[in-house]
Amino acid sequence: MFHVVDTAIFDRPLLDELCQLTTAVRTIAKTEPGARFLTDLLPTKRAMLYFTQPSTRTFLSMNNACHVLGVRTSEIRDPEVSSEVKGETFEDSIRTFSSYVDLIVMRTPEAGYAARAAALMDSIPRPVPIINAGSGKDQHPTQALLDVYTLERSFESAGGIDGKTIGMMGDLKRGRTVRSLSRLMRHYRDVRLVFIAPDAFEMEPDIKAVLSEHGIPFVETARLHEVLPQLDAIYVTRMQSEHDVDDESSGVNLAPFTIGIHELKLLKTDAIIMHPLPRGPEIHPDVDADPRAMYWRQERNGMWMRAALISKLFAVEDRLMAALEDFA
């Protein structure tokens, strides 16, 4: 593992290792000596956060993941405050960043740029790893990792993801997170997926083809209340109306695709509710206090998972695992 651009690089052993590392970081950080150990892991590393698509959450999660490990960060969050105004090519900008830092984390509004940056790095004498923090409607591999980790952690004493029934609800057509997570399910045994969406926003054929190819059973429905009692997890997503071409989301009645107090009664007592956040009206704030609401912990898991990933990119994962017994 050098670049993290595409979820295709993850297989089951790597996913398991990253989950283990994430738990290690999270556990070690709980004590003050442990947290100090972490900030002393990578103090000589410098990262560049290049976010030409605004994203507070992913930016902060990445920035603080760096800080957890002592990595120093530089940032560009406003594409206009950049020498691209002087007509520099994307490749020259990325190579420039790589001159100064040891890691580039990037997010772009268009697809394919992280892959271009990684290809450039593979062609120069002093490459640095690229982490894709979201490239258009395309890929967002660290989000997929934190989602996998949240599922694994929540089902820790129930065999992990294997054998679970996972619902996904909302804008499945354009939701990058549910698409990536669905793809990763091929690495787990006996998972069953339940897609809950209005007709106009159902899961796309490409993902369904992948599932069929790998023998992962899935059902599609628009009736949440009918399927809710079967689910071990429900992954709720918001309507991605910013991607509307023709205002297509405005005519859809989203009320039946919402989790509120009533829906909590239909959900198993040991099931979990996930959401990549930010949320819209699809999860009522009253749900937050329910112990099954996992989305705030999921968000924080993102920081720990990203720290774990960075520790592996810089090959200090063994020191991390070895420290676990000292600080646990």
Place this chain on the structure above:
Amino acid sequence: MFHVVDTAIFDRPLLDELCQLTTAVRTIAKTEPGARFLTDLLPTKRAMLYFTQPSTRTFLSMNNACHVLGVRTSEIRDPEVSSEVKGETFEDSIRTFSSYVDLIVMRTPEAGYAARAAALMDSIPRPVPIINAGSGKDQHPTQALLDVYTLERSFESAGGIDGKTIGMMGDLKRGRTVRSLSRLMRHYRDVRLVFIAPDAFEMEPDIKAVLSEHGIPFVETARLHEVLPQLDAIYVTRMQSEHDVDDESSGVNLAPFTIGIHELKLLKTDAIIMHPLPRGPEIHPDVDADPRAMYWRQERNGMWMRAALISKLFAVEDRLMAALEDFA
């Protein structure tokens, strides 16, 4: 003390302790080993600076106060570079920040937001402290603290604030700093206030009622030269014309409410001149070289006071006081 949202939380013992801590931080920072001790106090803590109202001074003061103690910082200074564009509620944004950091410092153009953030924190399982760095025309408690500290420090060998006559001049109607400072005077003995302002910008009745209630004598005047010789301190403020509703400040003659070389002659030799900065024409730059000009030191005190406050929030104030003898 958990959140610092409102000056109402400060009583005399707390004010005295914070002043003592501020002197400790400032003194320890003077030597290189002392400064290293400070940067090693809180290296595992992470702070979020969420400034949706631009403020270079308060931002830099807070950011560097964090850096003095080794706290790592993340920032949002442009409200548009934020996931609020995706329609997230204020509460969800704040809870997100709290997922990644140990402290939120915030400044907003409207009143009440820091209090809302603190209330949210008090309702969730993993709260972090909120420091209000200015919320509208409302509250700016760390500014009030640094003003108190500057007075106490300047009168260190003259019994501190107790017994002093303090003038406040300028836009007293809308000046947040003079309003807060006036309120805090109830914690000191035998203080006398002199309000010097044009009629249209005199101190509001709510503050005068507080002063009367606590038996703090005050006089109001428009004649600076008459009262200047009585003052131990004069706190000058600028016209807050950005808050004009009907261009009301443009018609007022501000010349009589100005400190220049001539006014220095009328001021006691041991009096001090304060200003929260930025300044307009109300203090002439020639005054800067006078030893009684305290506003630049006041500004720097802000950084030390904020570092002291953060050290207390994270309960390392005892280590700080204990270190004072090692490094003094």
Place this chain on the structure above:
Amino acid sequence: MFHVVDTAIFDRPLLDELCQLTTAVRTIAKTEPGARFLTDLLPTKRAMLYFTQPSTRTFLSMNNACHVLGVRTSEIRDPEVSSEVKGETFEDSIRTFSSYVDLIVMRTPEAGYAARAAALMDSIPRPVPIINAGSGKDQHPTQALLDVYTLERSFESAGGIDGKTIGMMGDLKRGRTVRSLSRLMRHYRDVRLVFIAPDAFEMEPDIKAVLSEHGIPFVETARLHEVLPQLDAIYVTRMQSEHDVDDESSGVNLAPFTIGIHELKLLKTDAIIMHPLPRGPEIHPDVDADPRAMYWRQERNGMWMRAALISKLFAVEDRLMAALEDFA
């Protein structure tokens, strides 16, 4: 050396010392223990990067130079997110920055501001050094330093800059870098300069007068191919069309002032190609793979040179040189 505002402060001993320090920083940073030593050199120092003219490259280079040495950084990169909107003077803003930090690095679109900031510092009780990171068409001393260093390093085993023939090509009229570099050549022996530019953008008389005064031979030509075989280094610059007053660059045929694969054949095997970056069409990307293409290393040298400069400003250069044998 306190401020670094103007290249006029550099004489040969200082240039040599800074080159030696740069090599020391670069060499020590190569090992992990060395890199840790560097981050522990100045952890108690705080720098302000005040860039009211956007410049990704110089900003990142300076920010990471600080991080290499453990210096903590605060930044203003958007002049609108600043209290200057409240009408503060430039001098008051700079003095405010100096209240919180130990070093100000600044870049402005207009000339003369860094000098004004330095003059202000020289008049106050607690001055901090100013590093000019580019002030208008005026001065950019750290760029001149990194250019000198890149030449010295490239000719390390060939006697350094002394005795070399250095070409400069492109917009010599307005190119700040070639103007500064030309001025510094008076500190080296037997250097010969070759200016290659279209008529409308040839080197200005002021620089040519300096060269004549110091007996530095130079020729001017528009025929690249004719002079290319004589050069030890060619410093290519882009057309500064953002400084066009009357669209004067649009009518000029720039094709003859370009380095491509064909030109590589005319260049000596041990010559080097430099460019301050960002580049336009004047160097074809295919040239990047040629071992004589030095511009990417030149860019990275900028970070090391700036770290070396900062180490000298804070008087830790002896510790740096002493450490060289421990980590080399």
